[in-house]
Amino acid sequence: MGFILMPEWLNKVIDIREIVKMDVDELITLLNKELSDEWLAYYQYWIGAKVVKGPMKDAVIAELTLHATEELGHAELISTRIIQLGGTPVLSPEEWLKLTNCGYDAPVDQYVEEILNQNIKGEQCAIKVYSELLEITRVGDPVTYNIILQILSQEVEHEEDLTALKEDPELMLERRR
Ligand code: FE
Ligand code: FE
Numbered sequence: 592m593g594f595i596l597m598p599e600w601l602n603k604v605i606d607i608r609e610i611v612k613m614d615v616d617e618l619i620t621l622l623n624k625e626l627s628d629e630w631l632a633y634y635q636y637w638i639g640a641k642v643v644k645g646p647m648k649d650a651v652i653a654e655l656t657l658h659a660t661e662e663l664g665h666a667e668l669i670s671t672r673i674i675q676l677g678g679t680p681v682l683s684p685e686e687w688l689k690l691t692n693c694g695y696d697a698p699v700d701q702y703v704e705e706i707l708n709q710n711i712k713g714e715q716c717a718i719k720v721y722s723e724l725l726e727i728t729r730v731g732d733p734v735t736y737n738i739i740l741q742i743l744s745q746e747v748e749h750e751e752d753l754t755a756l757k758e759d760p761e762l763m764l765e766r767r768r
């Protein structure tokens with residue numbers, strides 16, 4: 592009867608939490624706050640696209656709808672990372688408003704300029720919060736850092752797209768004067 596010698600490292604299951612050089616529970620909490628922000632951003636875009644009124648409405652609807660889908664993509668990336676880290680993504684929408692960094696602006700005033708302003712404000716907040724998380728994870732958790740960098744790049748793009756859309760009707764109205 593022989594036996595196979597197994598290299599020692601094969602016997603040791605690598606704990607994903609061991610390669611993170613920061614407090615994992617604290618990281619999971621921060622990621623759950625971001626996950627709440629993303630769901631609120633998703634709905635704010637989605638409902639904004641349904642109710643928006645005013646000039647250049649069709650172009651704005653197309654952009655808001657695309658951004659909604661992209662915010663949902665961010666929620667997907669963040670929740671996957673939370674699970675990889677051994678955490679539980681927020682389980683109830685009730686938690687979103689408690690955990691959010693950037694809050695939620697209901698499009699009560701449905702004029703196109705107001706809806707664009709609300710979403711620009713949301714993007715600026717997202718950029719600020721993700722920049723901070725990028726700093727926190729740079730050394731502590733390169734895998735999360737890489738995910739946050741992808742998301743942050745898209746939030747910057749969102750902010751620019753909305754600002755450009757807001758300038759279009761402004762230019763149009765200026766020429767009429
Ligand atoms: Fe996002
Ligand atoms: Fe965004």
Ligand code: MG
Nearest residue numbers: 657748749752
């Ligand atoms: Mg866009």
